[in-house]
Amino acid sequence: LIENALGFLATDERHPLTGRPKDVDTFGQLRERLGDDPSRPSYHVTPPANWLNDPNGLIHWNGRYHLFYQYNPAGPFHNTIHWGHAVSDDLVHWEDRPVALTPSPDGPDRDGCWSGCAVDNDGVPTVLYTGGRDKRQLPCIATAADDDLTTWDKDADNPIIEELPTEPEVLRTEDWEGEFRDHCVWREDGTWYQLIGAGIEGGGGAALLYESSDLRDWEYQGPILAGDRDTAGTVWECPELLDFGDRQLLHISNYEDVVYFLGTYDDGEFDVDRRDKLDHGDFYAPQSMWTDDGRILTWGWLPEARDVSGQWDAGWSGAMSLPRELSLADDGGLCQRPAPELTELRGENTGYDVVRLDPGDTEQLPVESRSFELRATVRLEDAEAVELSVLESPDGEERTPIRYSYESEIAVDRSASSIDPQATGDTQSMRVQPYDAPLSLRVFVDGSVVEVFANERHCLTSRVYPTREDATGISLSADGGRATIASLDIWELDSVW
Numbered sequence: 001l002i003e004n005a006l007g008f009l010a011t012d013e014r015h016p017l018t019g020r021p022k023d024v025d026t027f028g029q030l031r032e033r034l035g036d037d038p039s040r041p042s043y044h045v046t047p048p049a050n051w052l053n054d055p056n057g058l059i060h061w062n063g064r065y066h067l068f069y070q071y072n073p074a075g076p077f078h079n080t081i082h083w084g085h086a087v088s089d090d091l092v093h094w095e096d097r098p099v100a101l102t103p104s105p106d107g108p109d110r111d112g113c114w115s116g117c118a119v120d121n122d123g124v125p126t127v128l129y130t131g132g133r134d135k136r137q138l139p140c141i142a143t144a145a146d147d148d149l150t151t152w153d154k155d156a157d158n159p160i161i162e163e164l165p166t167e168p169e170v171l172r173t174e175d176w177e178g179e180f181r182d183h184c185v186w187r188e189d190g191t192w193y194q195l196i197g198a199g200i201e202g203g204g205g206a207a208l209l210y211e212s213s214d215l216r217d218w219e220y221q222g223p224i225l226a227g228d229r230d231t232a233g234t235v236w237e238c239p240e241l242l243d244f245g246d247r248q249l250l251h252i253s254n255y256e257d258v259v260y261f262l263g264t265y266d267d268g269e270f271d272v273d274r275r276d277k278l279d280h281g282d283f284y285a286p287q288s289m290w291t292d293d294g295r296i297l298t299w300g301w302l303p304e305a306r307d308v309s310g311q312w313d314a315g316w317s318g319a320m321s322l323p324r325e326l327s328l329a330d331d332g333g334l335c336q337r338p339a340p341e342l343t344e345l346r347g348e349n350t351g352y353d354v355v356r357l358d359p360g361d362t363e364q365l366p367v368e369s370r371s372f373e374l375r376a377t378v379r380l381e382d383a384e385a386v387e388l389s390v391l392e393s394p395d396g397e398e399r400t401p402i403r404y405s406y407e408s409e410i411a412v413d414r415s416a417s418s419i420d421p422q423a424t425g426d427t428q429s430m431r432v433q434p435y436d437a438p439l440s441l442r443v444f445v446d447g448s449v450v451e452v453f454a455n456e457r458h459c460l461t462s463r464v465y466p467t468r469e470d471a472t473g474i475s476l477s478a479d480g481g482r483a484t485i486a487s488l489d490i491w492e493l494d495s496v497w
Ligand code: FRU
Pocket: 053, 054, 070, 081, 114, 115, 116, 130, 181, 182, 237, 238, 284, 285
């Protein structure tokens, strides 16, 4: 609590609400203070201290990449949300910038500046975001006052949409006059389009389409897709439409999961032919950025998997996923791989051409780390499963096994990840391709993050909180038969700050 109170004061000293100048050094001090926390990721973007949720307003502007995020400077809990801001020259190393958007005491965003996106409006960087006030969610707009995107001018006419659509009727809840928020904006043939996430009375979540000629005056068109509440949730947050040329992808976050729909979007309607989860673990509300060379990079919020008191004790909450490059495979399926830029972070390497595992064998790898990338090709041969255990103490009291089984499943078992009762202990899993082909695996371990990429298709991110200083071991074992691990590499990864 004391740590956190200090964090609060340090932020508040320079906080825009106090009228004093903003100063990025404060963030440096906050980061330093939290630097000894072994659960704190070093190569995933984190808030300087306090609370972070969704990525927002991703844009490449004036030669730099900007990542804004939902941020509460007052503490590690979700309240009075601002837009935090980090910038990068290379998509790998990041620098804290001052808070970009602050709730206006008299504005429609008084209770929070919620999620939104950034667009280039003929040379004017512009963000659309959701303002919260009392029980209302109100779309707002702001334009950058400088090329570093440090200062933003909110439109005097905010909110830009005041009336909720009635066809279909937007869901009312005890908390909200209408579940209606988050923005995905693009331009096509001179017309602006916008999706807003919503819930529908008597139905499920929906992505509602609007049209505009000037980003300010919006005309409602109807849902491009509406979900079935039993399978896709009652409310869709943070919808995003991504164009892969012939095919399109829409993803939404439904309080539990990030569900993506692949198919074709045309003239206000989305025709779905595939559907899956973007990640099967602790990953939410992603947003994407186009790079200059035409790639789509997606970041998601990695929420904590420890209770509120654990987050208060830590003084910070939330991290960003690694940037993931999304593309379509020849068979039309979705590929997700870590942005190739991330290889920049690789330091010391430990490599093997091949490791053969007999049934019951455990191979302890000679690396001790809580901040590494592991890449391997796994063949089960006649084993029932291969277990890669990370963050393992020598006596095995704390360990996080990542188990790949012949049932074509990868499971991250958190039951022994931490002896801290504040930490979640359930198992998270996903299906991968059939077991008779080798599995290509990339695992990123970073403080309390375990981010798994399988076959550059499926992702599972888990948050874990080992307490023991010596929970840094890595081992491999095979169950019920032999297995082969080929081209196994482990790299220490540097910090991105
Ligand atoms: C998703 C979300 C958004 C909202 C924001 C508030 O995590 O609930 O729908 O805009 O976070 O912080």
